[in-house]
Amino acid sequence: MQDILVVVDMQNDFIDGALGTKEAVAIVPKVEEKIRNFKGTVFFTRDTHETWYLDTQEGKKLPVPHCIRDTDGWQxxxxxxxxxxxxPIDKETFGSTDLADELVALNIDDEISSITFVGLCTDICVISNALLIKAALPEVPIIVDAACCAGVTPESHETALKAMKACQINVVE
Structure with missing residues (x-):
């Protein structure tokens, strides 16, 4: 049995770059402490876009270039x-099917006792990945550490936490 920590999109553009917020900056030390003290395997996801991002469906709805591969903001x-x-598991959209596949395979080889999510943004990529993994591994407890997450706004952060609770994801503070 092993515990898994998934660090979602803790990238420069989401912290203090193109889409950064003071709330994202504030969680960096908490996420660092969580990683340092975690007894288990830690995975990182990395939002990854190409130079033609603005031509994508997402880019048309969020016309702010961010996390462009090989830029400082992508790091x-x-x-x-x-x-x-x-x-890192590069993902071109909010939820990562590659992450899901890797965790499902890992659960076959060495049963996972829990999967904890931290990172950015609570209301977009954290919720997308937590729900995707809950669907892929319904018997594995899924945890979101709210103190180590930040949303686009404080209000949307809270809304996402409520939605995850409604879907039987354990939200801890």
Whole structure:
């Protein structure tokens, strides 16, 4: 049995770059502490867009170039990246089916006792991945550490936490 921590999109553009917020900046030390103290395997996701981002469906609805591959904004925040022991899982959209596939395979080989999510943004990528993994592994407890997450706004953060609770995801503070 093993515990898994998924660090979602803790990238420069979401922290203090193109789409950064003061709430995102504030969780960086908490996420760093969570990673340092976690007894289990830690995965990182990385929002990844190409130079033609603005031509995509997402880019048309959110016309702010961000997390463009190989830019500084795409990089995982340096103090967190230096703690990384696995390759980041690049994802081109909110939820990562690659992450789901990897966790399902891992659960077959070495049963997962829990999966905890932290990161950005609570109301977009954290909720998308938590629900995707809940659907893929319905018997594995899914946890979201709200103190280590931030949303686009404080209100949308709270709305996402309520939605995840309604879907039997354990939200802890």
């Amino acid at each position: 995982i925040r340096s103090e967190l990246d230096k703690l990384r022991k696995t390759e």
